[in-house]
Amino acid sequence: MSPDIHLHGLKKSFRSGDVITPVLKGIDLDVSCGEMFFIVGPSGCGKTTLISILCGTLSADSGEVMVLGHDLRSLSQNRVTEFRAQNVGFVFQQFNLIPTLTNCENVAIPLRLQGKSARESRQAAALMLERVGLAEKINERPNKLSGGQQQRVAIARALVHQPALIVCDEPTSALDSETGSQVMELLRPQSQDKPRTVIVVTHDPRIYHHADRIAEMEDGVVRRTLSQAEALRTFGISPQT
Numbered sequence: 001m002s003p004d005i006h007l008h009g010l011k012k013s014f015r016s017g018d019v020i021t022p023v024l025k026g027i028d029l030d031v032s033c034g035e036m037f038f039i040v041g042p043s044g045c046g047k048t049t050l051i052s053i054l055c056g057t058l059s060a061d062s063g064e065v066m067v068l069g070h071d072l073r074s075l076s077q078n079r080v081t082e083f084r085a086q087n088v089g090f091v092f093q094q095f096n097l098i099p100t101l102t103n104c105e106n107v108a109i110p111l112r113l114q115g116k117s118a119r120e121s122r123q124a125a126a127l128m129l130e131r132v133g134l135a136e137k138i139n140e141r142p143n144k145l146s147g148g149q150q151q152r153v154a155i156a157r158a159l160v161h162q163p164a165l166i167v168c169d170e171p172t173s174a175l176d177s178e179t180g181s182q183v184m185e186l187l188r189p190q191s192q193d194k195p196r197t198v199i200v201v202t203h204d205p206r207i208y209h210h211a212d213r214i215a216e217m218e219d220g221v222v223r224r225t226l227s228q229a230e231a232l233r234t235f236g237i238s239p240q241t
């Protein structure tokens with residue numbers, strides 16, 4: 001079976017005036033369907049740039065970017081936007097919830113973007129909020145919630161349209177250890193779910209044991225990819241933490 005994500009020779013530079021700064025310098029990476037795949041590495045090494053390219057919010061300068069069978073570099077901007085709306089869920093460090101909407105309305109956004117009716121979207125959003133343990137907060141606004149609860153709303157929003165790919169940028173760094181662990185458990189597919197691939201960028205060794213594999217980036221390249229067992233040994237982490 002071909003991998004869900006295949007990146008080869010991926011390069012990206014940013015230009016500021018006359019200065020061009022290479023940020024991704026030839027990324028090779030394959031991620032299989034259903035993997036919980038972590039990307040780690042020092043600040044500024046290109047992690048956010050990399051995941052922005054693999055979900056199509058940023059375009060690569062060169063290389064192959066195959067995601068869920070789509071060659072993202074060959075698609076028009078409209079098709080990439082459509083691809084993202086159908087296939088990708090996002091979770092960010094600072095939750096990125098819209099404060100003027102209720103939790104239910106926030107979670108319903110991906111379904112509305114797919115053209116589902118307001119009523120159908122609200123019903124599915126309410127069910128998803130129940131699944132993440134927030135049945136009582138459906139009609140409240142995000143600012144009444146704790147950080148962990150806000151991140152659970154954000155996860156409900158990422159999962160509600162059952163995307164094949166979830167992309168998370170530092171999902172636990174604003175949370176305490178136990179809440180961070182609960183958030184990671186919610187991201188792992190349950191038996192009744194559609195298979196999904198989860199990419200997590202993180203600085204947080206407390207959650208490394210949730211990874212199936214970990215890619216270590218350094219200065220714009222993937223230095224090595226470790227299995228869970230290798231990663232736990234390498235970073236001296238016990239599987240129970």
Ligand SMILES: Nc1ncnc2c1ncn2[C@@H]1O[C@H](COP(=O)(O)OP(=O)(O)OP(=O)(O)O)[C@@H](O)[C@H]1O
Binds near residue numbers: 014041043044046049
């Ligand atoms: N839009 C942009 N324009 C110019 N430079 C950028 C842009 N986005 C990122 N960069 C630069 O690219 C490099 C990599 O940034 P990126 O955000 O991918 O790093 P990161 O690994 O996610 O870091 P962190 O762990 O701090 O979030 C940095 O030097 C950053 O300044």
Ligand SMILES: [Mg+2]
Binds near residue numbers: 047048049169
């Ligand atoms: Mg980043």
